Amino acid sequence: MSDKQLPRGATLVPPRREPLTRKLKFRVRIPAQVWVGLVIALLFVGAGVLVRQAYHTWPVKDVVVIGRLNVLHAEEIARQILWVRNESFFTLDVTRVQRQVAAMPLVSRVAVRKRWPDSVELLLYEELPVALWNDEQLLTATGRLSDIPPGFTTTGLMRLYGADPVKNESVKYFRRLQQALNDRGLTVNSMNVNAVQAVDATLSNGWVVRFGRKYFEERLQRLVALLGKLDANEVRQVDLRYGKGAAIRWQTTGVTG
Numbered sequence: 001m002s003d004k005q006l007p008r009g010a011t012l013v014p015p016r017r018e019p020l021t022r023k024l025k026f027r028v029r030i031p032a033q034v035w036v037g038l039v040i041a042l043l044f045v046g047a048g049v050l051v052r053q054a055y056h057t058w059p060v061k062d063v064v065v066i067g068r069l070n071v072l073h074a075e076e077i078a079r080q081i082l083w084v085r086n087e088s089f090f091t092l093d094v095t096r097v098q099r100q101v102a103a104m105p106l107v108s109r110v111a112v113r114k115r116w117p118d119s120v121e122l123l124l125y126e127e128l129p130v131a132l133w134n135d136e137q138l139l140t141a142t143g144r145l146s147d148i149p150p151g152f153t154t155t156g157l158m159r160l161y162g163a164d165p166v167k168n169e170s171v172k173y174f175r176r177l178q179q180a181l182n183d184r185g186l187t188v189n190s191m192n193v194n195a196v197q198a199v200d201a202t203l204s205n206g207w208v209v210r211f212g213r214k215y216f217e218e219r220l221q222r223l224v225a226l227l228g229k230l231d232a233n234e235v236r237q238v239d240l241r242y243g244k245g246a247a248i249r250w251q252t253t254g255v256t257g
Helices: 032-057 074-080 094-102 164-182 216-227
Strands: 062-066 107-115 119-126 129-133 137-140 158-162 188-193 199-203 208-212 235-239 247-250 254-256
Touching: 062 074, 074 094, 074 119, 094 107, 094 119, 129 164, 158 164, 164 188, 164 199, 164 216, 208 216
Parallel strands: 062 119, 129 158, 158 188, 208 235
Antiparallel strands: 107 119, 129 137, 188 199, 199 208, 235 247, 247 254
């Protein structure tokens, strides 16, 4: 306390001090590994965006058809599925393509696969047509009926006619008769099977053969035997609708039993 005495009742006031101001400086140091990690993360994000964009927009540019085709044309098959061009290579539904191509006339089976970087490849197998059914459809070597492909000419094909309810039986008779004739070097020019399955056929040697509606296999064997015994040039018609024999109509003498 100062030697100077304060008046009675007075209070000592401490001297005023200026506030203390301090400047603090902070420096944050980010490790190099963090910077590298951030850069890598950004690269991954950018790459992901590019990959996602490419996944949906990478276009199909070519359709390649492979197979031993005798009737069908690779160019026509490719034209039927032109919609796949500019579709995304990654998201293209190959099952849809397979179903569309498999439904085309005379296509037996087809395998579809993508070929990097921008092609769709079709491995195709076709049916061989052997006859014309009711002038509207094709009968194939496997016994299947198929629509007629655009531009296909049916000239020279054997003709098979039959009622729709007996379609399967007609095909069976036709195939069995042709099989029996193969060894003789003959073919079926035409065959007709009516609603009650009565069978008439014209052979490539000019014979008209009447099988009737019963015992087809037995009568077929009788025909094969006659082919080995008779001169084809002398016969006009063979009627097999008998128990054990046949009625022969000759080219010059009419009907002989």
